[in-house]
Amino acid sequence: MILIVGGAGYIGAHINKQLNLNGYETIVFDNLSYGHEDFIKWGTFERGDLGDVEDIRKIFEKYPITAVMHFAAFTFVGESVEDPQRYYKNNVCNTLNLLQVMLEFDVKKLVFSSTCATYGDPVEIPITEQHPQNPISPYGRGKLMVENVLSDYSRAYNLHYVSLRYFNAAGADPDADIGELHNPETHLIPLILDAASGCRDNIKIFGTDYNTPDGTCIRDYVHVTDLAHAHLKALQYLEDGGKSDYFNLGNGNGFSVNEVIEKSRKITGNDIKAIEEDRRPGDPPILVGSSDKIRKILGWEPKYDDLSLIIETAWKWHQKREK
Numbered sequence: 085m086i087l088i089v090g091g092a093g094y095i096g097a098h099i100n101k102q103l104n105l106n107g108y109e110t111i112v113f114d115n116l117s118y119g120h121e122d123f124i125k126w127g128t129f130e131r132g133d134l135g136d137v138e139d140i141r142k143i144f145e146k147y148p149i150t151a152v153m154h155f156a157a158f159t160f161v162g163e164s165v166e167d168p169q170r171y172y173k174n175n176v177c178n179t180l181n182l183l184q185v186m187l188e189f190d191v192k193k194l195v196f197s198s199t200c201a202t203y204g205d206p207v208e209i210p211i212t213e214q215h216p217q218n219p220i221s222p223y224g225r226g227k228l229m230v231e232n233v234l235s236d237y238s239r240a241y242n243l244h245y246v247s248l249r250y251f252n253a254a255g256a257d258p259d260a261d262i263g264e265l266h267n268p269e270t271h272l273i274p275l276i277l278d279a280a281s282g283c284r285d286n287i288k289i290f291g292t293d294y295n296t297p298d299g300t301c302i303r304d305y306v307h308v309t310d311l312a313h314a315h316l317k318a319l320q321y322l323e324d325g326g327k328s329d330y331f332n333l334g335n336g337n338g339f340s341v342n343e344v345i346e347k348s349r350k351i352t353g354n355d356i357k358a359i360e361e362d363r364r365p366g367d368p369p370i371l372v373g374s375s376d377k378i379r380k381i382l383g384w385e386p387k388y389d390d391l392s393l394i395i396e397t398a399w400k401w402h403q404k405r406e407k
């Protein structure tokens with residue numbers, strides 16, 4: 085059985101679906117602080133908290149767990165700057181609790197949800213795995229700390245892990261069973277779609293004076309179902325005895341904020357009012373990743389690598405949710 089920690093969240097829920105479609109039995113472990121109970125449509129749900137080692141032990145005693153996927157993290161970069169303690173406790177200390185119990189029960193396979201935020205401000209585009217890791221926020225630093233812990237544990241305790249460094253996860257399950265939903269929402273595409281459906285008056289463009297072709301920030305949007313496929317591949321790789329490794333997960337294509345808004349206008353057929361605002365602190369102008377390594381080593385191929393498909397699936401889910 086596969087333990088999905090944080091499986092009620094946006095990304096974890098998509099992976100839970102993917103694993104179940106591929107014949108895996110899953111346990112979703114989530115404290116529902118940000119996760120959604122109605123996203124747990126597959127597998128078995130166990131409510132618990134990574135802050136409590138006993139909560140974790142109970143799950144490992146109850147189920148024959150063979151591997152773990154870990155998504156339980158706070159992800160608001162700005163908030164991590166305001167309240168770093170909250171982030172280091174949740175994203176770093178609680179991960180140590182999980183690893184402690186995994187080792188106690190001799191479970192030595194882990195897929196870890198990492199981020200391109202571990203690279204900090206890029207010195208080279210596209211960003212490869214060799215790019216220096218100089219994170220600029222407590223969120224990014226915490227994720228990098230865990231990557232380093234995993235590397236040490238791998239050497240000392242024979243833990244086998246894969247860290248996946250996501251670029252901008254986006255889109256929704258093509259069947260619209262689940263989708264992107266955060267509270268508060270800070271991500272570009274769901275906010276644009278809120279503006280398209282009238283739940284918000286407008287979308288604010290954070291900065292129009294960047295050194296990019298249209299002055300707005302460029303990001304590499306990767307479909308959440310493609311992310312889910314990558315996790316499946318990573319798990320199979322570990323099950324086949326693959327050695328510990330880390331991979332970028334992006335499409336290698338960059339789209340500006342203006343391009344995303346324009347494409348969303350076409351897809352939704354709605355006029356989306358955009359307002360130009362100042363830059364949001366901490367946003368690098370361009371984040372585009374090279375995913376050559378994961379393509380080569382894990383044979384990952386994105387299926388929804390077109391921005392239209394990303395926005396179309398997100399819109400389908402958005403409309404279903406509002407009904």
Ligand code: UFG
Nearest residue numbers: 159199200201252270271272275288289290301341364367
């Ligand atoms: N943006 C706007 N208006 C908004 C929201 C976002 O213009 O209302 C812009 C941002 O400034 C940025 C782009 O849209 O240029 C994408 O912003 P998101 O907040 O959707 O995503 P981020 O690139 O900030 O964040 C993502 C992940 C984080 C990760 C980070 C790494 O969601 O978890 O990449 O930089 F840490």
